[in-house]
Amino acid sequence: MAKYELPIYGKDEAIIKTHEANIIPWGIFVNAAELEDKLKDMTAKNQIIAVQNILKEIFPELTDEDLLHADTSDVMNTFLQIVNGGQTIKGGSSKN
Numbered sequence: 001m002a003k004y005e006l007p008i009y010g011k012d013e014a015i016i017k018t019h020e021a022n023i024i025p026w027g028i029f030v031n032a033a034e035l036e037d038k039l040k041d042m043t044a045k046n047q048i049i050a051v052q053n054i055l056k057e058i059f060p061e062l063t064d065e066d067l068l069h070a071d072t073s074d075v076m077n078t079f080l081q082i083v084n085g086g087q088t089i090k091g092g093s094s095k096n
Contacts, residue, residue, distance in 0.1 A: 006059060006078050008066045019059035019066070024082050028057045036083045051079050058082065 002020030010016035024032075032054050039047050055078065056062050067075070 004058060004078060004081065006055065006062065006070060007074055008069050009071060010069065016069075017066075019062050021058050024058060024085065028054065029082065029085065031057070032079065032082045051075065054079060054082070 002022050004021045004024065006019045007015045008017045008019070035050050035054060039050070042050065052064075052067055052075075055067075055075065058078075
């Protein structure tokens, strides 16, 4: 099981494939953190496009067609999981 997963659903809400990643490269994390700060000032359409682009960086084989069949909560939870991975940098609790 990968650390980051995005399931894609088919008929009858069955998972037909899952995009997986075990790491988030630092540059993608920085982009996601910057995006989180900018989301409130963006239109809903631009928010969606921006989040999709981050996910496509994490899961290189993720397609627009796949995203049409991803669950909204899975998409947002995956994005938030990435952004929240840096809470120690933002002043959150440390594992040590």
